[in-house]
Amino acid sequence: MFTGLIETIGTVLEYTELDTTSSGGNGVSIVVGDCASILVDVHLGDSISTNGVCLTVTEFDEAKTQFKVGVAPETLRRTNLGDLKKGSKVNLERAVTSDVRLGGHVVQGHVDTIAAITKRVPDGNAITFTFQLRDKENIAYIVEKGFIAIDGTSLTVTAVNYETYEFSIMMISYTQGKVTLPSRELGESVNIEVDLTGKLIEKQIEVNLNGQINNEDSVLHKLIVSLVEKKVKELVK
Known part of the structure; x- marks a missing residue:
């Protein structure tokens, strides 16, 4: 989880398309530098939001001034990470810890x-x-x-x-x-x-309505049946 408060701007040092024969897909690997300030407490396997995309750190350089991530094909289809190239600037934020103040809002790093x-x-x-x-x-x-x-x-x-x-x-x-x-x-x-929040509310309403519509004893189901019967009678007259 992230807050949406950018900690620093990094620079893409390497942007490499992965060999489909060895990786099983057409993803990419990205090396991001100019970000030593946020890597002090970051470990392999941790998440860093890169232009709003939650990515997993897979490598560091020896001095821990840059990190490497892999980007899957689905992520490339959903996001603008496929437009990056060597020299591109990217927004960076570490995943939150329990003692971080939520100055922005709850951001998942799952780009829509x-x-x-x-x-x-x-x-x-x-x-x-x-x-x-x-x-x-x-x-x-x-x-x-x-x-x-x-x-x-x-x-x-x-x-x-x-x-x-x-x-x-x-x-x-x-x-x-x-x-x-x-x-x-x-x-x-x-x-x-x-x-x-909006997606959660929509899904809750959808599930609730479907449940009532399919339940013959629910008030909504009875109301719909009553209205349909009323309309049919009007059409028959």
Whole structure:
């Protein structure tokens, strides 16, 4: 689990496509450097959020200034990690420990989809960014003043357009200097993790409704049957 508060910006030192004959898939391995400050208490097998994606550390260099991770094909399909190359900058955050203050919001590091940057408008010393989702169904989980993680950064939604599948956030000047988003161009993609709360509520409602509909003794089932019978009688007349 993560908080969405970026600790440092790392640099991709190596980006290697894995040999499908030896790995059984077409994933990649990535070596990230310029991040010694966050590796002091990180061990092999620990998780580091890299542009919002929870990845497992598989190697360190001898001086522990860089780390290596593997990225599976499914992760490449879901995220923008396939767009990275040597020299790319990435947001980094270690997994939380029990004594960490939750200054952002609960972020799993499980990216739902990507979005393209469609607008960038200065507002005083802040910047308003607008994004359009690739997978449009995720707009249902985005609400004004709700949480969202963009490339792993915990941000507040300031506006939502459900017709164009777009949403906006405002980034203050302090945050601009701590994350990669201000350096991104229009049309570039970012990783999106919607707030888990909305998905949990939707699933609970779905399960509850299905249970009532399939239960002949439930109030909802009886109401539906009554309404159908009433409508049939009206049509027969």
